[in-house]
Amino acid sequence: xxxxxxxxxxxxxxxxxxxxxxxxxxxxxxxxxxxxxxxxxxxxxxxxxxxxxxxxxxxxxxxxxxxxxxxxxxxxxxxxxxxxxxxxxxxxxxxxxxxxxxxxxxxxxxxxxxxxxxxxxxxxxxxxxxxxxxxxxxxxxxxxxxxxxxxxxxxxxxxxxxxxxxxxxxxxxxxxxxxxxxxxxxxxxxxxxxxxxxxxxxxxxxxxxxxxxxxxxxxxxxxxxxxxxxxxxxxxxxxxxxxxxxxxxxxxxxxxxxxxxxxxxxxxxxxxxxxxxxxxxxxxxxxxxxxxxxxxxxxxxxxxxxxxxxxxxxxxxxxxxxxxxxxxxxxxxxxxxxxxxxxxxxxxxxxxxxxx
Amino acid sequence: xxxxxxxxxxxxxxxxxxxxxxxxxxxxxxxxxxxxxxxxxxxxxxxxxxxxxxxxxxxxxxxxxxxxxxxxxxxxxxxxxxxxxxxxxxxxxxxxxxxxxxxxxxxxxxxxxxxxxxxxxxxxxxxxxxxxxxxxxxxxxxxxxxxxxxxxxxxxxxxxxxxxxxxxxxxxxxxxxxxxxxxxxxxxxxxxxxxxxxxxxxxxxxxxxxxxxxxxxxxxxxxxxxxxxxxxxxxxxxxxxxxxxxxxxxxxxxxxxxxxxxxxxxxxx
Numbered sequence: 001x002x003x004x005x006x007x008x009x010x011x012x013x014x015x016x017x018x019x020x021x022x023x024x025x026x027x028x029x030x031x032x033x034x035x036x037x038x039x040x041x042x043x044x045x046x047x048x049x050x051x052x053x054x055x056x057x058x059x060x061x062x063x064x065x066x067x068x069x070x071x072x073x074x075x076x077x078x079x080x081x082x083x084x085x086x087x088x089x090x091x092x093x094x095x096x097x098x099x100x101x102x103x104x105x106x107x108x109x110x111x112x113x114x115x116x117x118x119x120x121x122x123x124x125x126x127x128x129x130x131x132x133x134x135x136x137x138x139x140x141x142x143x144x145x146x147x148x149x150x151x152x153x154x155x156x157x158x159x160x161x162x163x164x165x166x167x168x169x170x171x172x173x174x175x176x177x178x179x180x181x182x183x184x185x186x187x188x189x190x191x192x193x194x195x196x197x198x199x200x201x202x203x204x205x206x207x208x209x210x211x212x213x214x215x216x217x218x219x220x221x222x223x224x225x226x227x228x229x230x231x232x233x234x235x236x237x238x239x240x241x242x243x244x245x246x247x248x249x250x251x252x253x254x255x256x257x258x259x260x261x262x263x264x265x266x267x268x269x270x271x272x273x274x275x276x277x278x279x280x281x282x283x284x285x286x287x288x289x290x291x292x293x294x295x296x297x298x299x300x301x302x303x304x305x306x307x308x309x310x311x312x313x314x315x316x317x318x319x320x321x322x323x324x325x326x327x328x329x330x331x332x333x334x335x336x337x338x339x340x341x342x343x344x345x346x347x348x349x350x351x352x353x354x355x356x
Numbered sequence: 357x358x359x360x361x362x363x364x365x366x367x368x369x370x371x372x373x374x375x376x377x378x379x380x381x382x383x384x385x386x387x388x389x390x391x392x393x394x395x396x397x398x399x400x401x402x403x404x405x406x407x408x409x410x411x412x413x414x415x416x417x418x419x420x421x422x423x424x425x426x427x428x429x430x431x432x433x434x435x436x437x438x439x440x441x442x443x444x445x446x447x448x449x450x451x452x453x454x455x456x457x458x459x460x461x462x463x464x465x466x467x468x469x470x471x472x473x474x475x476x477x478x479x480x481x482x483x484x485x486x487x488x489x490x491x492x493x494x495x496x497x498x499x500x501x502x503x504x505x506x507x508x509x510x511x512x513x514x515x516x517x518x519x520x521x522x523x524x525x526x527x528x529x530x531x532x533x534x535x536x537x538x539x540x541x542x543x544x545x546x547x548x549x550x551x552x553x554x555x556x557x558x559x560x561x562x563x564x565x566x567x568x569x570x571x572x573x574x575x576x577x578x579x580x581x582x583x584x585x586x587x588x589x590x591x592x593x594x595x596x597x598x599x600x601x602x603x604x605x606x607x608x609x610x611x612x613x614x615x616x617x618x619x620x621x622x623x624x625x
Contacts, residue, residue: 006442006479010401028508040510041572042565044517049561051522052529053554055363056536059544069554078558090515094522097490097498098367101438103482105396168404168475169445170453170468190547197551198558205559327617328408331415339418343425 002095003110003159005103009166016162017108023116024089030082039083047087050075051094058194070187072118073148074195077127077210081119088115113158122151140200145192152188156180364526366434370487373426374494380424385493385501387593391416391600392489398604399481404471405457408613410481416600417484424492431491435484442479446472495519521568525561532557 005013031039050071057068071091075084092110095101102110130143160180164173171179203210374381380388395416402410421431450468457467490498496516503512532553536545545553606612 005482006475010397028510041568045521045565047518048521048525052525058547058550090518170449198555201555327613328411330616331412331613335415335418339422342422
């Protein structure tokens with residue numbers, strides 16, 4: 001599943017952008033250093049291929065629903081991790097811009113969830129380990145299914161962590177995990193089966209293609225690749241954790257996760273430092289003192305239970321909400337009016353270029 | 357498979373819009389990319405219960421679309437397609453966040469419904485901004501802008517390639533998918549069939565890549581794409597970016613909806 005802009009806070013989105021940008025730079029350097037010119041058009045065309053292939057639906061046996069190929073693992077098998085990551089990146093950019101899948105702020109998250117996990121975890125650490133150099137049909141299928149499943153599980157978990165640490169959705173972390181992981185278990189198995197079927201099809205038709213483009217990138221740098229990968233992962237977790245801890249106004253999801261990991265029930269810290277500064281800034285930003293949402297919001301998040309404070313004077317809150325709603329609708333109307341006037345003006349203007 | 361066809365048609369239409377020649381189209385792509393990114397970050401930075409303060413932000417996509425002569429219906433339809441995904445997650449909010457914020461008449465409105473609405477508004481804002489950016493700039497120009505803003509060249513090239521062959525491959529896939537559909541008598545095709553269909557598609561694609569590479573070498577390809585338009589970042593671009601940044605900043609700090617509402621409230625007895 002694609003992560004969406006609407007569920008993301010700028011801190012989490014920005015952090016994941018930075019992480020994914022780092023991986024892109026690294027992959028670009030790798031691909032450029034390889035100097036395999038032939039790979040450039042191949043990557044481009046395979047990206048377009050993946051895009052087109054994702055449009056073909058098939059029925060999933062025994063469920064009555066239908067699915068389509070994700071393709072991250074397939075690209076990694078065909079191209080090797082670095083080129084595959086860049087190819088997936090280009091597909092995701094086009095999807096974000098043209099088909100409103102995810103969004104621009106969420107691009108970093110999506111790259112990490114759908115690109116990094118299949119290309120740098122599922123492929124080198126699982127698929128290659130199980131499949132080995134000359135896999136038979138069974139081995140190849142098992143490798144593809146396990147790798148695709150693990151890749152998608154990690155990706156789904158990424159979505160959950162990013163959503164929870166953004167604090168826009170109220171879904172509790174645990175519920176979201178229990179909702180996402182089983183679904184993606186099923187999706188992962190289907191993805192693995194399809195990937196295995198395609199790979200073995202190509203293997204039968206043109207055996208030299210499988211791994212031909214992937215081989216030179218992987219064999220020499222196996223050790224350093226793993227080191228780098230661990231470093232990236234550690235860096236991502238660290239920066240992600242730190243940033244969202246500081247900047248997220250509602251750290252319940254992350255808090256839960258940290259509590260599970262560290263065994264500590266409470267996290268003290270947001271009272272001072274960055275969070276306090278941000279809260280103060282926000283307090284100052286609330287120019288109109290009777291803007292009720294913001295006030296209850298701050299009260300509610302400070303101590304978890306805000307019932308007493310929350311229902312203190314519903315009248316004034318109602319007043320400010322109504323004026324907010326009226327004003328908001330007016331602003332919307334005004335925006336449309338401006339758009340309408342601009343459009344008429346543009347249409348009436350004499351055209352210089354002649355191209356319309 | 358009507359969906360592939362309509363998708364392809366949709367895609368081509370957006371590409372055509374990007375070829376128009378308006379003041380908005382002539383603006384350097386970097387300015388539009390920067391303004392759009394700033395817009396999305398500012399919209400995302402509001403807290404989860406914000407709805408009214410987000411509404412004034414519609415000015416950005418609306419003005420861009422109007423100046424770029426993008427049909428409103430087209431943008432609305434494309435954004436509407438993506439809304440169910442935002443709703444799917446947003447609708448959990450009323451379940452988990454039931455604290456009553458205020459009463460509208462006698463109906464209690466819980467915080468969850470407000471934050472759900474906020475998610476939908478955010479989705480509409482951010483998605484329409486991205487779509488309009490492409491509609492008034494064109495994908496190749498956006499790639500070029502990103503490259504000039506520091507994206508690695510390999511990725512920029514990759515994106516250009518992808519875009520150039522997307523139309524060809526979608527057409528190819530569409531034909532295969534239609535042939536499959538005609539032969540499967542209304543049933544949804546089985547997985548092994550689709551796998552070998554995709555396999556064939558992959559083989560054809562691979563051969564195409566080889567041919568493309570040959571053709572490129574024959575035309576003295578040296579690792580650069582050349583484009584007809586050469587943008588320069590002039591005073592118009594600076595004014596465009598700065599103007600929007602100031603407006604976003606003002607709308608972020610002052611809740612324009614609230615001010616407007618208060619003004620109307622005072623004017624009316």
